[in-house]
Amino acid sequence: MAQVEKRKASVPALLEWEYAPAPEARDIVALRERYGLVIGGEEVEPRSGEWFESISPSTEESLFEAALAGAQDVDLAVSAARGAFENGWAELAPAERAKYLFRIARIIQERSRELAVAESLDGGKPIRESRDVDLPLAAAHFFYYAGWADKLEYAYPNRTPRPLGVAAQIIPWNFPLLMLSWKIAPALACGNTVVLKPAETTPLTALIFADICRQAELPPGVVNIVTGDGTTGGHLVRHDGIDKLAFTGSTEVGKLIMRELAGRDVRLTLELGGKAANIVFDDAALDQAVEGIVNGIYFNQGHVCCAGSRLLVQESIYEPLLEKLKRRLSTLRVGDPLDKNTDVGAINSKAQLDRITELVASGKAEGAEMYQPDCRLPERGYWFVPTLFTNVAQSHRIAQEEIFGPVLSVLTFRTPEEAIEKANNTPYGLSAGVWTEKGSRILWMVERLRAGVVWANTFNRFDPTSPFGGYKESGFGREGGRHGLAPYLRFD
Amino acid sequence: MATAPALIGGFELPAGPRLPRVGSVDAVALEERAATLAKRSIKRESKLQALDLAIRMMDLTTLEGQDTPGKVAALCAKGMRPDPLDSTVPPVAAICLYPNHVEGAKERLAGSGVKVASVATAFPSGQSPTKLKVAETRAVVELGADEVDMVIDRGAFLSGRYAKVYDEIVQVKEACGDAHLKVILETGELGTYDNVRRASLLAIAAGADFIKTSTGKISPAATLPVTLCMMEVVRDVYYETGRMVGIKPAGGIRASKQAVQYLVTLYETLGPEWMTPDLFRFGASSLLNDVLMQIRKEKTGRYQSGDYFTID
Numbered sequence A: 001m002a003q004v005e006k007r008k009a010s011v012p013a014l015l016e017w018e019y020a021p022a023p024e025a026r027d028i029v030a031l032r033e034r035y036g037l038v039i040g041g042e043e044v045e046p047r048s049g050e051w052f053e054s055i056s057p058s059t060e061e062s063l064f065e066a067a068l069a070g071a072q073d074v075d076l077a078v079s080a081a082r083g084a085f086e087n088g089w090a091e092l093a094p095a096e097r098a099k100y101l102f103r104i105a106r107i108i109q110e111r112s113r114e115l116a117v118a119e120s121l122d123g124g125k126p127i128r129e130s131r132d133v134d135l136p137l138a139a140a141h142f143f144y145y146a147g148w149a150d151k152l153e154y155a156y157p158n159r160t161p162r163p164l165g166v167a168a169q170i171i172p173w174n175f176p177l178l179m180l181s182w183k184i185a186p187a188l189a190c191g192n193t194v195v196l197k198p199a200e201t202t203p204l205t206a207l208i209f210a211d212i213c214r215q216a217e218l219p220p221g222v223v224n225i226v227t228g229d230g231t232t233g234g235h236l237v238r239h240d241g242i243d244k245l246a247f248t249g250s251t252e253v254g255k256l257i258m259r260e261l262a263g264r265d266v267r268l269t270l271e272l273g274g275k276a277a278n279i280v281f282d283d284a285a286l287d288q289a290v291e292g293i294v295n296g297i298y299f300n301q302g303h304v305c306c307a308g309s310r311l312l313v314q315e316s317i318y319e320p321l322l323e324k325l326k327r328r329l330s331t332l333r334v335g336d337p338l339d340k341n342t343d344v345g346a347i348n349s350k351a352q353l354d355r356i357t358e359l360v361a362s363g364k365a366e367g368a369e370m371y372q373p374d375c376r377l378p379e380r381g382y383w384f385v386p387t388l389f390t391n392v393a394q395s396h397r398i399a400q401e402e403i404f405g406p407v408l409s410v411l412t413f414r415t416p417e418e419a420i421e422k423a424n425n426t427p428y429g430l431s432a433g434v435w436t437e438k439g440s441r442i443l444w445m446v447e448r449l450r451a452g453v454v455w456a457n458t459f460n461r462f463d464p465t466s467p468f469g470g471y472k473e474s475g476f477g478r479e480g481g482r483h484g485l486a487p488y489l490r491f492d
Numbered sequence B: 001m002a003t004a005p006a007l008i009g010g011f012e013l014p015a016g017p018r019l020p021r022v023g024s025v026d027a028v029a030l031e032e033r034a035a036t037l038a039k040r041s042i043k044r045e046s047k048l049q050a051l052d053l054a055i056r057m058m059d060l061t062t063l064e065g066q067d068t069p070g071k072v073a074a075l076c077a078k079g080m081r082p083d084p085l086d087s088t089v090p091p092v093a094a095i096c097l098y099p100n101h102v103e104g105a106k107e108r109l110a111g112s113g114v115k116v117a118s119v120a121t122a123f124p125s126g127q128s129p130t131k132l133k134v135a136e137t138r139a140v141v142e143l144g145a146d147e148v149d150m151v152i153d154r155g156a157f158l159s160g161r162y163a164k165v166y167d168e169i170v171q172v173k174e175a176c177g178d179a180h181l182k183v184i185l186e187t188g189e190l191g192t193y194d195n196v197r198r199a200s201l202l203a204i205a206a207g208a209d210f211i212k213t214s215t216g217k218i219s220p221a222a223t224l225p226v227t228l229c230m231m232e233v234v235r236d237v238y239y240e241t242g243r244m245v246g247i248k249p250a251g252g253i254r255a256s257k258q259a260v261q262y263l264v265t266l267y268e269t270l271g272p273e274w275m276t277p278d279l280f281r282f283g284a285s286s287l288l289n290d291v292l293m294q295i296r297k298e299k300t301g302r303y304q305s306g307d308y309f310t311i312d
Helices: A071-089 A094-110 A112-123 A127-148 A176-189 A204-215 A230-238 A251-261 A286-297 A315-329 A350-365 A416-424 A439-448 B027-038 B044-056 B069-080 B099-109 B130-142 B154-158 B162-176 B193-205 B224-241 B256-269 B287-300
Strands: A037-039 A042-044 A051-055 A062-067 A161-163 A166-170 A193-197 A223-225 A244-248 A267-271 A277-280 A310-314 A369-371 A387-390 A407-413 A431-435 A453-456 A489-491 B058-061 B094-097 B115-120 B147-151 B180-184 B210-212 B246-248 B282-284
Touching (some): A037 A071, A062 A204, A094 A204, A112 A127, A112 A176, A112 A204, A176 A204, A176 A244, A244 A251, A277 A416, A286 A407, A286 B027, A407 A416, B044 B058, B058 B287, B069 B099, B130 B147, B147 B162, B154 B162, B162 B180, B193 B210, B193 B224, B224 B246, B224 B256, B282 B287
Parallel strands (some): A166 A193, A244 A267, A387 A407, B058 B094, B058 B282, B115 B147, B147 B180
Antiparallel strands (some): A037 A042, A037 A223
16 A cells, blocks of 8 residues: 555544434324225225234334225225216316315325325335435325326327226335325326225325325225235236226236236236346446445335346446445444434335345355445344345346345446446346446437436436336336326327 | 646555546535435434534634734633533634734643644635745744644636646645644635545645635535535545545534534544544534534533523
8 A cells, every 4th residue: 555644543533423313203103903995985894804914024013904805895996986987087177186186295295204104114114215205206296297187188289188997006015105106196187096906015105195085085986995915906907897907016916917917908007127237337426326326226125126236337446336335335224214314224024035035045155245234133123234246147146136125236347338238138127327427428328228217327216207117027108207197098 | 846747646546557546526416415414313412422522623713804812812712611611511623713823822722732723825815926825834833833724726726737736735735844734625616526526636645634625715615515525535545545634624514413414424424433633623613602502402401592602
């Protein structure tokens, strides 16, 4: 080392600075013991007679029981939606529909603290994210599509846009309320009615949302919530009364749904898995690229379909970048999702934790080198230390399969062509990131990357005005923006 | 004149074949990171620790045309014993003054451990011939300054004459002798974070012990993103060479809350080794009383009016 000049400290450094716990108060959410189904504007007991527990992934405590909707319940919900569609909602003046959406958006804002706490409690994501990302975006989606409701004819000039009817929507557990907004806001703006099935592990905010609809005096049956597991989703997919199915979730289930809907007159959009490449060139602003990499894969514990789970680094900066990245990992604060200083929360469920653990083990077995920072994890709950793998080959499972956890695979490249080749060499194509100071290279890359979203010098940034969706096994159809209207409209 | 570093010549890299790398800064992402760090919620003991440290890191400053021996004496007394009612409150790190007040302050502060920092080199504009700047530096050190806060020649920097800036810092550093050199970049005049990064590297390469954001005479003065940008440079230098350089945000830090945000940023960017007045300072004049007020609030659970804290 040249010119090593460590200064002798005359005043000792403060080496132990523990941030005191800063928990967000959870009493703002008044949890009930049981939540029924919301059908036709009423909360009803399930005809199935079955209930399931929703547990907090950070403490493993049981939070409440939700109804497990059976075939009969799903049928009632679809009928309620059909009734609401035919008895007024479809014919309502578009500006009136917009008013309901604006009202919902405002109530989401007003109740955002409650919703944020509920989201973190039920799903395990850090309150910092539910508060600063999920909630503002959810409200923004309703505001945005509220604006479109009476302008559909301008979105599609010289065509007459009409609603489809009953939209069945199945959403995942990684962004429960936000995905609900992505689905419900455009559906209602276009004049459809909805039967929504939230994920089994995270039904809480959807149930609170049902109360928001009641508060907004949305006509009964326009939004119906059926909680349950995969079987409930199956009933919904197979129901012959639906006109449209929107699904966000795994590629595996997406394929099943597509098979089920083949030959039926049901419109389909799928937003499935991803294995995004985050590509860092040697001229990138390194410290900010490191932030982007961290945000790309450790945001929401890596439970993000568009997560930047493959890091492609230009070889000439591999060492300094990795050094920075490893140092940064050691400053991530893993723990209580309700603590305002937590960066990485709990893994959503035991099943997901098992899957992550299994894939990480395969990474080690296949010869990749694992790095994990020193990290104290809480004793109870489902946790996984932010992990990165180096020496990863394209053929390793951790470079191919979606892990959906805080696990990053690092690969290198030498030239832009090689970066493109490796980035596209995956069955998925949801998103990608490019980090370079050179504008022309960004455009060159964007033209060649086969991914629905390409972020330049940022990652995991969402906006209701921007369409989102995949290539290849990442699905089809777009959500967000003007593009997000089309899947909910037919044209005469 | 030293050989012109178009790329910074003095910024030594350890590995032979690698080209020197100035690197760049992405403004959007930098500001986003700073905003995230500013949202950390620091409470109770951790807040008290931070406030105590903030006082120990403070360069209590007066840099006015109207400064008098009386004003300086009062400031020195305040610096040595910030809260007359609470002996557990530590003294500040230094008193920062114009050269004319160095002698007086030195006398007042004798034996207290509080250092005397003097601005020099045609503060605040730096628009004077180099030899005058060097002579001024020598003079303030002879008068007893423990630390010298110099300004860089922004005119030279912005017109691309980096060699002149570099050369001047080298000469001033030499004139400092044992006194510590803080190099003020005046980030509010540099325009971009890329320039801040370049100027930071230039100053460190030329021998700065500390890099400092601002004179306090230009707005914006210190901001969290600009300080973070400088910390990242210091971190790069540390990783490349092992050399530990200090950072001093100055100007515009008036509230305890801001001070805590800077400390969080320091802690999470450079780590615990930098949590010492040897490597981090706040340049501030009105911050101290707010910190004292918060300390008393943390200890007693009650806020007290400004009348219960001395104005010096």
